[in-house]
Amino acid sequence: MTMSVGNGNGGGDEAEYRPISEINITPMVDVMLVLLIIFMVTAPLLVAGVPVELPSTAAARISQPKKPVIVSLGSDGSIYVREDQVNSDNLVPTLTALRAAEGETVVYVRADKNRAYGEVMDLLGRVGQSGYPRVSLLSQPKANGGASGQSQ
Known part of the structure; x- marks a missing residue:
């Protein structure tokens, strides 16, 4: 029982052989769908961690973070706490x-x-004098384009 594969004109061994130049993406799609299902099943397990029964408490919930305290020294010497202008005294x-x-x-x-x-140092001293133990300075980051300092 044999089967002949050819182009139908019965040329035998001398028949013109043309390879199929199409890409079969069905196996790739199957593999990707299996991977997608695996990740969808394992992702919640990775986040959940160890199952623990937490005790209940009567403590109040932690409130939302407060608006940050920003002290600004303007170009004209004016001082602002948040958006409100404040006299230096x-x-x-x-x-x-x-x-x-x-x-x-x-x-x-x-x-x-x-x-x-x-x-600026005087302003920092007065902020420290008001009792705040942690003071941070804010700055504007430089743009990457002209930060090298070399002229062309």
Whole structure:
């Protein structure tokens, strides 16, 4: 029992052989679907971790994070706490009142780049004087295009 595979004109061994130049993507789709199912089944198991029965408590829920305290020194020397302009004499009492109302948090200090170093240090000293133990300085990141400092 034999089967002849040819182009139908009965040329035998001398028949023109043409390879199939089409890509069969069915096996690839099958493999991808199996992988998708495997990942869909295992992903929730990886996140869940170890099953634990947590005890119940009467403690209050942790509130949402508070609005950050940002102290800004403008180019004209004006001082702002968040969006409110503050007199330099009232800065320490304002920050002390915020600390009493909201608790201890980080104070972010921003200053215009044209202000003198001494003015920024004075502002940092007054923020520290108001009782905040953690103070961070904010800056604007440089763009990658002209940061090398070389001229062409």
